Amino acid sequence: MSDIHDETYDDADGTRAGTQSEERTFAALPPAHGRGFAQSWWGQAWLKALEDTALDLQQLKAGRRLARAGAVGAVSVRPGRITAVVKDRDGTPHRSDVLLQELGPEAWDRFLEMAIERAGHIAALLDRDMPPHLVEDSAAAGVELLPGIGDLEPECDCDAWDHCGHTAALCYQVARLLDEDPFVLLLMRGRGERMLLEELQARSASTAEVREAHEGVQEGGPEGVDAAEAYADGAILPPLPALPPLPAEPGVPPSLDTEAEPAAGLDVAAVEFLAAQAAVEAHRLLADALAPGHERQPIEAALSTAEDAVRLAAALPGNAVETRLATASERGRDGLDLAVRAWRYGGRAALHILEETWTPEDEALARARAALDAAWEEDERPRLRVTHNRWTVVGTDVQLRHGRDGRWWPYRKESGRWAPAGPATQDPATALAVAEGSE
Structure with missing residues (x-):
């Protein structure tokens, strides 16, 4: 899908003069009708940086249309910059660039040291994957791999001062490239695949030599502890982080405005x-989980x-x-x-x-009758006819239904069928008053 070759760029192109930098050139992709631009989470993070930054939503829509139509030509990716020729709907070509700040040498040192400490990170990179924990660990080390709000800086010969349809189309196309290979992002940050893997290999070998030397010194020392036993010892575990705050309201789902016709039968x-x-x-569910005593509640x-x-x-x-x-x-x-x-x-x-209808057992039935007896004075008590867990007031269209938890539910007959008239209460007299009040 791509070629890797060395070229020298001057300062006008965004890299240091006289240095050798990798560049990858990706052939133009076919139209993207009926599909999203990013399937991977890191590709979606790239688009979020674009969509949170752009001030003109109409330009974003124009960019999506151009990208879907296959108007983006071959994409050149090099440290700090992506470039492509994007054609308007009338065929007019525009050179479009998007700039992303390169990471400095110290940041790359921190990233490499972090990566070699965890074999899983190296394996993920070799598998062209960028799992969230790799990005989170990088951020903890002070290295932000993914772009944030305002990090994608547009340049286009159409002279737009913000993201135009051409730079937006380029970003949407790059999201598709990122899905296939996160090394595209790492190259923009300043390290190509070849250079990065060579540095990882060199540092890994050096770390292995140090580890072997240390183990040689420790030979004959005390044996280690089984990992399962160590984990079972709660004293060695770090304290749990504080619980997250409850958002003021539910989140807003992503927009389904893809400007593509939905699949047949999709509502x-x-x-x-x-x-x-x-x-x-x-x-x-989150509100329930954060409520005091939630851990003692049975699982529904x-x-x-x-x-x-x-x-x-x-x-x-x-x-x-x-x-x-x-x-x-x-x-x-x-x-x-x-x-x-x-x-x-x-x-x-x-x-x-x-x-549901259920028949109370003797003990539950006795408690229900006691609650009914206590709810009214003897001369005010309504005449009730009981059937299973349902007490109907004789000669009326109101009814009390007894729950297994001892609460009473008001019901009223409407159009020949019983309908709920209100919430449950512990007091049958209150429930009956609700049912009668719904007339």
């Missing part, structure tokens, strides 16, 4: 709704498909999605509407009260 609105609800649910069973359909329908997804959820939950629209009402009063527990 974009439904996907956007599901992404938003996933963010809401993640925020709720996962929602069934029918239960999850009700949870989603409670978020008002719109008629089209609600119809699909009604089918998935096997309830029909009327049944789903009733289930959604229950869910809003008490989530999964309220849904079980709506759809």
Whole structure:
């Protein structure tokens, strides 16, 4: 896909005069219709740096269109700079450059020392991978490999002062190159693949010699400790970091505006709704996890498909999605509407009260009767007819349903069927007043 050759550049091209630098030239890529520009997380980080920096979103959209149409020519990558000729929609060519600050010698020394300390980092680089922990360890050593906001500096002969459609198209194309080979980014930061691997090999060999010499000195000393035993000794583990703060609100899912036609049968609105609800649910789970005493709470069973359909329908997804959820939950629209009402009063527990009938055992039944007796004076107590866990007020359209946890749920008959009328309470008289008040 690329050629590597040595050239000398002068200061105008962004590198020191008289030095030998690697350059890689990538042939023009075919149009990218119907696919994203970055699949790898580091490619997406590159695009985030672009999209967070650009002031004109219309120029970003123009750049995406040009890149998708195959308007970006061969891409030249060298330390501190990427270059390509990008053609406008009318065929007018423009030389476009994007600059990225090179890392200095001290930063590269820190990176190399960090890499050789962990064999996994070297293996990842040899496999053309850039796992998050490599980038995190580099940042901890004071070396930022990935660009941040404002790090991608555009230059274009169209004289735009910010990212134009041409430099944006170049960045989107480079994201595709980064997916295939993170050494493209390392070359922009100042080290080509050949130079970097040679330095890693030399330093690794030197480190191995020092280790062997040290082991020779230690020969005959005390034996080491089994790794499993050492890990089991909690005293040697560092303290856990502080818990993260809870964000004020759920995150915003990424935009699905790719300017490409969706695949046949794909409901974009439904996907956007599901992404938003996933963010809401993640925020709720994090809030629960950070609450005091969470570690002592039992782990909840996962929602069934029918239960999850009700949870989603409670978020008002719109008629089209609600119809699909009604089918998935096997309830029909009327049944789903009733289930959604229950869910809003008490989530999964309220849904079980709506759809399940259970018969209290003698002890639970005795406690329920005692609660009913204590709720009213004798002359005010309503006449109740009991069927399983349901107490119906004789001659009325109101009912109390008793939960396994001892709470009481108010119900009222509507159009010939029982419907939830409010949340659960510990006091049956309060629940009955809610049911009667919903008339």
